[in-house]
Amino acid sequence: MNTRNETTAPPVAFLPGYLCRTYAWAYLSPRTMPWLDRMPVVSAILWGNAGRLMRWTVDRFAPGDSVLQAACVYGALSPMLARRVGVGGRLDVRDVAPIQIANVRRKLAGLPQARAEVFDLVEPLDERFDGVCCFFLLHEVPEPERRRIVANLLAAVKPGGRAVFVDYHRPRRGHLLAPVMAVVFRWLEPFAESLLDVPLETLAAEARDFDWHKETRFGGLYQLVVATRR
Structure with missing residues (x-):
């Protein structure tokens, strides 16, 4: 692997408590990670929509862009x-979990334009990018x-x-x-409910410097949001 991929940021002091309590089985276990990190599994979790959601996301960026991927993503993204x-x-992937960074480095082997670093995204970033990709991260973190x-x-x-955000959304009435998703959110995604009805542009004061465009897919279950800085 290119040496850029071997460079890591200073390690975070500790893994977030919510991650250890809620998602250790999914993101911190060397036993479950190889099984979950397969496109058929990711596609099943997203009701057959993983490929098209990933393609929609990737198409929002252009050759030559510098892109930050916020957190590792299972599958081919x-x-x-x-x-x-x-x-x-250039693609920079940043995630708080060292095990996830090691896994994505394996997937990015042979792609010298990509690197992955351990970094807690609740901390300010040290540089700017042409684009930011946030794919199904926000529903997995507490509101603060x-x-x-x-x-x-x-x-x-x-x-x-x-900035491109793809995540869960409140499905239309009668979906x-x-x-089923109400049960999934209650038992496996306890922070998701606080996201479903909240416009992303209300989450940060920085949003006022952007133009926002939102689409939904699959009966409203997924939201695809592009924020363009003026």
């Missing part, structure tokens, strides 16, 4: 982003941390650049999967 920006661009993360991600976007 990171290699897709790295190939999209190409050798003339969510607001700090959104503020930091928006602050990291260059003038004319964009056949609404009862």
Whole structure:
């Protein structure tokens, strides 16, 4: 692997308590990670929509862009982003969990335009990017941390650049999967409910410097939001 991928930021002091209490089985276990990090599994979790949501996300960026990916993502998103920006661009992946960074470095082997660093996104970022990608992260963090993360991600976007958020959303009334997702959120995603009805542009004061465009997919279950810095 290129030496850029071997460089890490100073380690975080400790893993967030909410991550250890709620998601250790999904993101911190070397037993479950290889199983969950498969596109068929990711696609099943997203009701067959993983591929199209990832493609929609990747298409928001251009060859030559410098892109920050906020947190590691299971499946093929990171290699897709790295190939999209190409050798003339750059992909930085930052995640608070060292085990996740080690895993994404493996997936990015042979892509010298990509690097991955241990970093807690509740802390301000040290540089700006043409684009920021936040794919199904916000529903997994408590509201106070969510607001700090959104503020930091928006602050990291260059003038004319964009932040792309893809996440859960309140499904339309009568959606056949609404009862199922209510159970999923209650038992597996306890922070999701506080996100479903909240416009992302209300989460940070930095949002006023951006133009916001929101779409929904799959009966409103997913939201796709692009914030472009003026």
